[in-house]
Amino acid sequence: MLAMALPASMAIYSCKPGKISSNLDADAAQKVYIAPGKYDEVYAFMSGGFSGQIAAYGIPSGRLLKVIPVFSQNPENGYGYSEETKPMLNTSHGFVPWDDSHHPELSKTNGEDDGRWLFINGNNTPRIARVNLATFKTDEIIELPNIGGNHASPFCTENTEYVVGNTRFSEPLDNDNGDVPIDSYKKTFKGAVSFVKVDKETGAMNLAFQLIVPPFNYDLAHAGKGISHDWVFFTCYNTEQAHTLLEVNASQRDKDFVMAINWKKAEELINQGKGTKIPAKYAHNVYSEKTHTATSTIEDGTQILDITKFPGLVYFMPCPKSPHGVDVTPDGENIVASGKLAAVIPVFSFKKMLDAIDKKDYDGMVDGSIPVLKYESVLKGEVKKPGLGPLHTEFDGQGYAYTTMFVSSEVVKWKIDNLEVVDRSPAYYSPGHLVIPGGDSKKPFGKYLVVMNKITKDRYLPTGPELCQSAQLFDITGNKMKLLLDFPTIGEPHYAQAIPAEKILKNQVKFFKLEENTSSFATKAEKDAKVVRNGKKVDIYMTAIRSHLAPDNIEGIKVGDEVNIHVTNLEQDWDVPHGFAIKGANNAELLVMPGETCSLKWSPDRTGIFPFYCTDFCSALHQEMQGYFRVSSADSNTPIKFSIGVNPVTQ
Ligand code: RUQ
Ligand code: CUA
Secondary structure (H helix, E strand, C coil): CCCCCCCCCHHHHHCCCCCCCCCCCCCCCHCCCCCCCCCEEEEEEEEEECCCCCCEEEEEEEEEEEECCCCCCCCCCCEECCCHHHHHHCCCCEECCCCECCCCCEEECCCCCEEEEEEEEEECEEEEEECCCCCCEEEEECCCCCCEECEEEEEEECCCCCCEECCCCEEECCCCCCCCCHHHHHHHEEEEEEEEEECCCCCCCEEEEEEEECCCEEEEEEECCCCCCCCEEEECCCCCCCCCHHHHCCCCCCEEEEEEHHHHHHHHHHHHCCCEEEEEEEEEEEECCCCCCEEEEEEEEEEEEEEEHCCCCEEEHHHCCCCEEEEEECCCCCEEEEECCCCCEEEEEEEHHHHHHHHCEEEECCCEEEEEEHHHEEEEEEEEEECCCCCEEECCCCCCEEEEEECCEEEEEEECCCCCEEEECCCCCCCEEECCCCCCCCCCCCCCCEECCCCCCCCCCCECCCCCCCCEEEEECCCCCEEEEEECCCCCCCCCCEEECCHHHHHCCCCHHHHHHCCCCCCCCHHCCEEEEEEEEEEEEEEEEECEEEECCEEEEEEEEEEEEEEEECCCCCCCCCCEECCCCCCCCCCCCCCCEEEEEECCCCCCCEEEEECCCCHHHHHCCEEEEEEEECCCCCCEEEECCCCCCCC
């Protein structure tokens, strides 16, 4: 049933599908039961993979709390459909309403999750987004030029000085002539590591600089912390620099690399003016919480450092067999890299790395000038016989590490000091990432572990050819991992971040203050509602409050008009959004938060009466919250007329 070809010797690790596993905790039901009206202890933010979004779950219940739209249009609340949010999805390629999101990353202060922002990568059209965890809205998206496949991204340095991203698909730099034969790969293709600076107060991002690196495939990253604060580590595979049939051609070498970058040094070089300015076109989209409107700016340049010209900036550590995940222990001393095809998990020592650098303990050079450190010199040791297909590791803060094994479909717990495997538990099936609250930070909260599985096969009621992906929750408070719960997820979760709920709860915005709404289309009182024609453009300034939309009778719209309906929600109370939809509009609804203004663009294509209504069941008289447009022919003389209730108003 498990559709993996397992070598016979490894089959011992595989588990029997369809049976309730023996590791199911006898108290599992109690431990995940959150009584009605009670809150979960932890928020888990899981990427949606090819959904392009993030989903927030409560842990331990596994209840889905919200889908936060990031890179994909979301008809549920009009994100990417409303005029205010469309600019968020602008790129140098134009409007790109979808992406593939893999790695949520919480902002960090002193290496601890601070609960302020959540970053996530767009893998396909390279972008990094920042979600504000006070509003659960995407506040900013920055495109990354010069790269293809922003997979090793976004990972925060210890104080969120930077979020970094690296290229999965090397390619010619944007400004070089990209019209080259693909087999000129080794000569013309490049990798680029992006350093995006994050403002301490506001979270505002800007692309500070990029390092030009060899054309490998870069897979994942984690920044150092504590003693390794100045460094960031990336895995790379395809050091063979193959450009076709990577399945075979990129698995030739026995070892690929972990790339260690001294970002402090890179920053210094940039501050000393050593960067080279190059043209680069990329979109920078910012959502304002005052105007409730996004703007998109196309930037036109960046600074680069060619790493071959600056000794001491980058070192390579050999790592067996196409490494995927790279994770740094809470103390910052050990770097765990997982070779997808390796039979061991190598654990590197940061101190030994510095030592080897000092002693020039090299095992050759990449591109003639970037040192490869000797494997034995930088290795703390190897976790032996962990299972097959190690991918990702998180930490519990009690001295243990937990690694997912994709091929043998299990989670393996091992001790950091002696690298001994102490426990293993099957996962159903083929786990990718895993997450422990605070598990990649300096101070893990521990307690729970969530494994995210790529394949579920027979675990759930079937849903046609596409079956759900899923998460599995473990209790990790004891010596043995105890399975508590399976729950399906939105899209395909890759990485996740989890954080004690109180760190998020304390910052929650309950509604937007109407008096602070500076949208130029805001209507702050019902008496100011109006309809304004300007040539073929009609702006409708509408208000929503329980339980009517004002105005609710609108005439004088003509076929061929561009109608913009700007709805301001006048409520000043928690949890009272109003929706807005019109029959036949080629658009999603709007879902307007209290105090917010959102605009829907509508081009009626025929004459008639068009009902509109509130889509969110907001009060006992929600079904009364409706109105009508009258659309006349393009050459008609029907005057603009709008009203509500018994006192029609004519302009
Ligand atoms: S990945 S399943 Cu896109 Cu982070 Cu490893
Ligand atoms: Cu407002 Cu329903």
